Amino acid sequence: MQGSSEQGGFYKLSMTERVKLLQKLTGLSEEEVKTLRQTGGLPEEVADRMIENVVGGFTLPLGMAMNFLINGKDYIVPMALEEPSVVAGASYAAKIARAKGGIKVTNTGPVMIGQVQAVGIKDPKAAKAKLVSRREDILAKANAQDPLLVSLGGGAKDLNVKVIDSIKGPMVITELFVNCGDAMGANAVNTMAEAVAPLVEEITGGTVLLRIISNLADKRLVRATAVFDKEAMGGAEVVDGVVQAYAFADADPYRCATHNKGIMNGVVAVGIACGQDIRALEAGAHSYASRSGKYKPLTKWEKNKDGDLVGTLEMPMAVGLVGGAAKVHPAAKANVKILGVRTATELAEVMGAVGLIQNLAALRALASEGIQKGHMKLHARNIAASVGATGKQIDVIANQLIAEKKIRMDRAKEILDSMKA
Numbered sequence: 001m002q003g004s005s006e007q008g009g010f011y012k013l014s015m016t017e018r019v020k021l022l023q024k025l026t027g028l029s030e031e032e033v034k035t036l037r038q039t040g041g042l043p044e045e046v047a048d049r050m051i052e053n054v055v056g057g058f059t060l061p062l063g064m065a066m067n068f069l070i071n072g073k074d075y076i077v078p079m080a081l082e083e084p085s086v087v088a089g090a091s092y093a094a095k096i097a098r099a100k101g102g103i104k105v106t107n108t109g110p111v112m113i114g115q116v117q118a119v120g121i122k123d124p125k126a127a128k129a130k131l132v133s134r135r136e137d138i139l140a141k142a143n144a145q146d147p148l149l150v151s152l153g154g155g156a157k158d159l160n161v162k163v164i165d166s167i168k169g170p171m172v173i174t175e176l177f178v179n180c181g182d183a184m185g186a187n188a189v190n191t192m193a194e195a196v197a198p199l200v201e202e203i204t205g206g207t208v209l210l211r212i213i214s215n216l217a218d219k220r221l222v223r224a225t226a227v228f229d230k231e232a233m234g235g236a237e238v239v240d241g242v243v244q245a246y247a248f249a250d251a252d253p254y255r256c257a258t259h260n261k262g263i264m265n266g267v268v269a270v271g272i273a274c275g276q277d278i279r280a281l282e283a284g285a286h287s288y289a290s291r292s293g294k295y296k297p298l299t300k301w302e303k304n305k306d307g308d309l310v311g312t313l314e315m316p317m318a319v320g321l322v323g324g325a326a327k328v329h330p331a332a333k334a335n336v337k338i339l340g341v342r343t344a345t346e347l348a349e350v351m352g353a354v355g356l357i358q359n360l361a362a363l364r365a366l367a368s369e370g371i372q373k374g375h376m377k378l379h380a381r382n383i384a385a386s387v388g389a390t391g392k393q394i395d396v397i398a399n400q401l402i403a404e405k406k407i408r409m410d411r412a413k414e415i416l417d418s419m420k421a
């Protein structure tokens with residue numbers, strides 16, 4: 001850092017001015033500036049509107065997972081991520097599932113929860129009763145904010161009021177259940193929660209503080225299931241291995257975190273490719289996994305009477321096709337077109353299917369040859385590139401690292417140096 005980060009008017013500058021200032025402050029080279037300025041198909045002016053203090057773009061590799069058959073329909077699945085083996089694993093496992101009819105997915109509808117926190121209430125139980133009795137008024141006030149959503153069959157459909165104990169005493173929480181249609185719904189729900197706040201204060205005599213969506217989207221679930229033929233899995237031992245791996249995750253949060261991370265490898269990669277709020281997806285997934293008070297797997301693996309493996313996944317999937325980046329990012333729009341989904345719930349179902357398949361890909365590898373074999377093959381190329389190999393050098397070095405079973409940077413550097421010499 002060659003200057004102060006206290007730059008009050010940074011947001012007022014144009015992108016070019018910001019980059020110039022950044023270069024002065026940090027000593028970025030012209031080449032580095034050029035790299036950052038590339039927005040990977042996202043027009044600069046769109047990028048500049050999406051977030052604040054924009055100086056450029058950040059591109060991830062975009063891969064297509066093949067072989068997906070979901071609810072009888074074929075899908076090519078775009079995945080944007082940096083991790084090797086994920087796209088290959090998804091394609092491989094989707095092919096196994098295809099032989100037994102593919103993945104079947106259902107959903108609970110696109111309902112999100114908006115929370116209104118009221119404090120300073122003398123008789124919280126009485127306040128709760130009053131709020132429940134004014135249900136229609138509260139829902140009407142919420143729905144008045146979004147006539148378009150209501151006209152499409154969505155809107156605030158129901159209400160839940162709960163009294164919770166907190167370290168600051170009891171609080172009365174009013175929850176709006178909003179059918180968000182094809183929207184992820186955070187803006188829509190937040191607007192409704194804010195709008196009903198004065199009414200909640202009037203009814204309860206309390207003070208409303210937070211008015212915000214909950215990312216524990218347990219009224220917007222997807223359930224995916226698939227059968228994996230035992231021979232295609234590599235035999236009964238591998239099937240048993242996957243069931244044992246699931247039992248491990250079910251019993252131990254340290255394993256379970258990685259089990260669920262493997263699911264999110266797929267869910268998040270499709271989410272990024274299709275312009276979704278992946279922080280919301282992660283928050284929903286992990287809070288749902290913890291809903292019993294213990295952190296649990298989002299999938300379940302068992303053996304059926306034929307000895308085949310049966311997997312099921314259940315998790316929240318708050319995604320949208322209108323609003324957010326899905327509507328403004330040209331690459332996201334192209335990816336949604338590739339995927340061919342017509343509604344947000346169809347997108348949610350596909351992402352649930354990918355989560356299940358991705359989990360199987362990782363568990364199958366873990367239960368058979370171990371994850372590193374496939375992973376490190378792809379990784380070897382990255383390692384070769386990271387020590388400065390270019391063009392054909394990358395494959396030559398990667399192959400040698402694999403042959404020597406030394407997929408390490410120091411060895412890659414040695415080979416590169418010897419090639420140069």
Ligand code: NAD
Nearest residue numbers: 148149180181182183184185186187188277280322323324
């Ligand atoms: P939005 O407000 O841009 O779009 C939703 C609106 O689109 C609806 O209110 C409706 O009026 C309209 N609409 C048109 N056609 C529709 C259809 N077929 N179905 C449903 N609505 C239709 O976006 P949003 O989905 O309300 O909000 C999503 C954004 O909010 C994301 O970018 C997310 O990152 C952001 N966000 C998230 C959180 C959170 O998750 N905690 C909090 C704040 C903001």
